[in-house]
Amino acid sequence: MDSLKTKRVGDTSDIVLQKLLEAIVNRSFAPGEPIRETQLAKDWGVSRTPVREAVRSAAAMGLMEIRHNQRPLVKDFSQRDLVKLTDVRAVIELLAFDSSIDMLVGSKKVKKLLDISIKLQNFGPDDPFTEKALELDTNLHRLWVDSCENQFIVLAFESLWTFIRILQRAAANDLNRAVIALSEHIAILQAIHKGDIHAARKLLDEHLRSSTPILQELLKEKKEPPK
Incomplete structure (x- = not known):
């Protein structure tokens, strides 16, 4: 049961990550713009957990910046x-x-x-x-x-x-x-x-x-x- 639940969370995180990447590609989020994870979760009809995982994945790819005690933001191209x-x-x-x-x-x-x-x-x-x-x-x-x-x-x-x-x-x-x-x-x-x-x-x-x-x-x- 736990493994099934984990798989579903993982699948949702992948879907949310794709949505996040599309939003970054299409410039729906401006470079340097802070991202409200709670608002994204509400807009996309998911819990905050897959949104947080998607943000971490995007940060690992070099597309977002996670700052201590601040909202994550879309990294800018210099x-x-x-x-x-x-x-x-x-x-x-x-x-x-x-x-x-x-x-x-x-x-x-x-x-x-x-x-x-x-x-x-x-x-x-x-x-x-x-x-x-x-x-x-x-x-x-x-x-x-x-x-x-x-x-x-x-x-x-x-x-x-x-x-x-x-x-x-x-x-x-x-x-x-x-x-x-x-x-x-x-x-x-x-x-x-x-x-x-x-x-x-x-x-x-x-x-x-x-x-x-x-x-x-x-x-x-x-x-x-x-x-």
Whole structure:
């Protein structure tokens, strides 16, 4: 009976953690904003225990800060953090790219993503461009990670995934950056499709690093209080 109860609490904690991560990714909680665990428990229809466990898990992931005798808060991205994240992400993705490129050249997966990307370029004012761009960005960067057949690369990438999603959301919500990113995605996919591995790798590296200053500005704007 006790084991069943523990399992249910654990399952609830996992669900609450996913809700908390989604709220952080979607910027429902502003960086530096204190979190009221009792209010979250009420809003999500759970006891305070799974909320507390979810907050601890988010803190262990580096997404929240737990302070003594104070409410936990969502950690902020500093410009230095963003540069460090980009450096680590680039190492992981380029390693995944090198490990998977032979099976990706000429593959149906690459051709399908390329066709979708080109089609997305012709989006209309009523099209859900942001969500489609987010989905494409996710599928593109997971392409070589999921194809690399190296569990340690995958684990390393997964450990950064929530941080990456925060940056994806910030970039996709800026139409100019999203359009630029789409053109960069197309160039990478075209190079892979043609078998120009050197060009594709160089374009991927540039794509990952070129977004850093833009994202720094976007995240800075998010922090500024409305006038």
